[in-house]
Amino acid sequence: MNDFSQALSIASSGLKAQSGRLRHVSENIANADTPGYHRKVVSFDLSADTGEVSLGRMTLDPAELREIYDPSHPLANETGHYDGSNVELIIEIADAREAQRSYEANLKMLDQARQMSSSLMDLLRR
Numbered sequence: 001m002n003d004f005s006q007a008l009s010i011a012s013s014g015l016k017a018q019s020g021r022l023r024h025v026s027e028n029i030a031n032a033d034t035p036g037y038h039r040k041v042v043s044f045d046l047s048a049d050t051g052e053v054s055l056g057r058m059t060l061d062p063a064e065l066r067e068i069y070d071p072s073h074p075l076a077n078e079t080g081h082y083d084g085s086n087v088e089l090i091i092e093i094a095d096a097r098e099a100q101r102s103y104e105a106n107l108k109m110l111d112q113a114r115q116m117s118s119s120l121m122d123l124l125r126r
Helices: 001-028 088-124
Strands: 040-046 053-060 067-069 082-084
Touching: 001 040, 001 053, 001 088
Parallel strands: none
Antiparallel strands: 040 053, 067 082
């Protein structure tokens, strides 16, 4: 595999991984008010051979669920409490921002490889 196609392959794998991460972050944000919802956390796997990154295993955050007091809620127990979610919106927004920046960096890498390839083709035509 030549350097240009390897650079494109690595950058596209990063784009795929970050878009998957954003999907999980958006699911967490959407379910922040869902009773009993556990936050999803993803990891990344790096291929030592190619340098490509992929979305690894998705795990559930083992943090305690928030206990919410609302005696009128249908899930409330005899004390008026029910289990909320363990999603912290500040953390999810920070994760989304980090994934967005990583996505943009991979996109910039794709653009740089494309520009270099175009410049090389212009040189070869002369």
